[in-house]
Amino acid sequence: MMLLVQEKATRTARLDIDQLVRDHYNQVFQFCSLRVGYHHAGDAAQESFLIAQRSLSKFRGESKPLTWLLGIAHNECRRMNRVAKREEPLPEFQTTGSSEANLVDRQVLRLALAGLSVEHREVVVMHEMDGLTYEEIATILSVPVGTVKSRLYHAFLNLRKCLQTSMEVQS
Amino acid sequence: MNEQLKSFLDGEMDSVNSIEFEKLLGETPSLLNEAEDFRLLSATLKTVDFGTPYGMEELQAKLNSKQTIQASNKSLWRRAWLFSGSMVGALLVIAIMFPVFAQSKSAAKRTQLLAMQRRDKSSADSLAMPASPMPGDAEMTKSPSAGVASADATVESAPVAASPMVEAKSMPSESGKVEFERNMSQFQASPSSTPPVVGPPDTPAGIYVERQGDIQVKVDNLLQTVDLVTGIAKSLDGFIVSSNVSRKEDGGEAVVVFRVPTSNFATAMTKLQQTGEVLSLNNSSQDITGETVDNTSRMFSWADEEQRLIEELKKAKGNDKWRIRAELNQVRANLEAYRASVKSLRDRAKYSTITANFVSGDTGTGNSSWAKDSLKGATGGLSEIGRILGSITIYVLVLSPIWLPFVIVGLIIRSRNRG
Structure with a gap:
């Protein structure tokens, strides 16, 4: 039994x-x-x-x-x-999809991500690439949801700044 | 406020705040521009191709084999821990039971002593069974009217060999019986007779045994124990012969000698054993039947002689009266001596002598306080705990060849599982 x-x-x-x-x-x-x-x-x-x-x-x-x-x-x-x-x-990837998305060069994006701190990069990866919600990220990282929000916003600001700089250089 | 932009774009903001933020977004061109950039960036990141995942089949194969290995490892690990736990449990039980076992050994020894005591008592009871009395074993009781001894003696048998003189006076023949009764009546009627010799009620007929007991007991409080023993002696119809308490630096000692009726000897010894820890116990018996019968017969003989001289004195005339009177005085002196001897012998048979020796680390003078007792108890408890822990450690160390391999194997399996 x-x-x-x-x-x-x-x-x-x-x-x-x-x-x-x-x-x-x-x-x-x-x-x-x-x-x-x-x-x-x-x-x-x-x-x-x-x-x-x-x-x-x-x-x-x-x-x-x-x-x-x-x-x-x-x-x-x-x-x-x-x-x-x-x-x-650094993440190894290539961008696919719409032409609008391809406006950002994958190499530039890779460098922009490299410029982020580990904390900022991991929330970007988890949210944008892994598709996790703020709460899920907070659970995995054992941090408050507000911290996730703040990190994500500042990560995007930094990414935007890096991309703008690189585009200016390219132009 | 701008920090809320990302959560607004991701739909992580609640509806009320979303409406307000949307309004703000419409009014602030820079914020709107930032939102557009964020949308673009997010869309780009979401289109990232990570490459084709690999290794799923390999994982499933690993899971299949891992499940089996893990199950067996888990089982082995569990068994190892169960065995180790059982061993430790057994050791703990042994360590805890060891002092109890030691105590039970001591209790068994004590029980053995008690059993011995009971055997002694039962043998004494069997000896006390009614038997045929002897000539010298006359039951003497005090006569309430006359205040003198009245002897109720019968000559049925003489189981104990007496001296030739006794044999001559107390042969188990009809004539001898008559003569013995006559002598006894003379003995009772004698004006110079001493107070009656009261025979022990439970003295075995025909046998006189003097019993002695020596006991050494370790007690906590000497004075209390001496009082207790005095109470025991009184309650058993006995009396204290001597009592001595001495104090020493390392404790004290008390010696109490008391006598109790032989029928209560076993009870007294049992009660004494309950006063503390028995260190030694000794019982001895001495048969004084021969001496008692001999002296009793001599006493009757002298009584007979006294009666004869009294008869002669009645018939004598002149100087013979003085000679007979002097002779009578001598006979009466001898008679009194034998009466005293017989009384003493019967007392020895009736009462047993017990010598109780008590030793203690505390003289019981009242100097001990609760704090001292508590300290003593706590120290004793601490030493006991230390002893138990020491025993456990010794057991664990000595038995390590048995349990250590299991623990090592378990740890290896565990580390492999983790690895």
Whole structure:
């Protein structure tokens, strides 16, 4: 009887972690890619899910599963950067989409992001690229929502300033 | 106010503030310009392509294998901790039970002493069963009317070998019985007879046993204990022979010698054992039957001689009267000596002597205070805790070859899981 119950519990946990992988792997990968680089993002994402699997019983459901996963990924990326003794790398990306969006050159955007502080850059990445709400960012970073708002506004001001400067230089 | 711009653009502002901010935005061209730039920037950032994610299949394979390994590791880890916990629990139980066991050993020793005491008592009771009296074992009671001793003696049997003189006077024959009764009546009627010899009510018929007990007890308060023993002696119809309390630097000592009826000997010893911690206990018995019977027979013989001289004195004339009277005086002196001896022997058989020796670290003079007692108790408790902790440490260290490998294996598994 005990074995049956244990097997059922294992199966339930298994289903849950599989579901999480299916639903959120891409988002976690992107999140990690912006922090540890595309080449290490696979390891970081996998390790984050393995940690999530071990900690699945501790998840109380107070936040969204994605927020919880990104919190784990955030810590894991920090750990990996610390172990590798490297600064948080600049995001490697290319812009796609409308012509209006392409008005901003990706290299310029990369440099503008590089000019931001770590705190400002991470809220920009989380909000604009990962699509997290202010509250979710506050949960992951363990800071008040007001701090997130303030950081995001000043990050955008700095980005705007950098981009304007670079465009002036180009023109 | 401008800090609210980003939250307005992101829709994170509540409806009331949004309306106000929109109004402000319409009135402030620079703010509107800033908003346009922010929109453009945000749109650009949202179109970023991160590249194709990879590694999902690898992760799922890892999860499959990891689940199995983790389950087994978890189980092993749990077992290791369970075993370690059980070991520590067992050690704790042993450490806690050890002093209790030591105490129970002491209690068992005490119980053994009590059982021995009970055996003694039961044997004494069995000896006290009615038996055939001897000539010298006459039951003597005080006559209320005459105030002199009245002896009720019968000669049924003589189980104890007496001296030749006794045998001559108290043979178990019909003539001997008659003669013995006559002698006894003469003994009772004798004007010079001493106060009656009261025989012990529970003295075994035909057997006189003198019992002695020595006990050494460690007590807390000497004076209180001496008072207690005095009370015990009185309650058991006994009396104190001597009592001595001496104080020393390291405590004190009290010696109480008291006597109680032999029937209460076992009770007295039991009560004495309850006064404290028994250090030593000794019981001894001495059979004084032969001596008692011998002296009793001699006493009757002298009584008979006295009676004969009295008869001669009545018939004597002249100088014979003085000679017989002198002889009678001598006989009466011997008779009194034997009466006293018999009385003493019967008293020894009737009452047992107990020598109680009490030792203590406290003389009970009232100098001890509650603070001193508390300090003593707390110090004792602290030393006990220290002893228990020391015992636990020793057990844990000695048994480390058993539990340490499990803990090390558990830690390795745990670190691997974390890694």
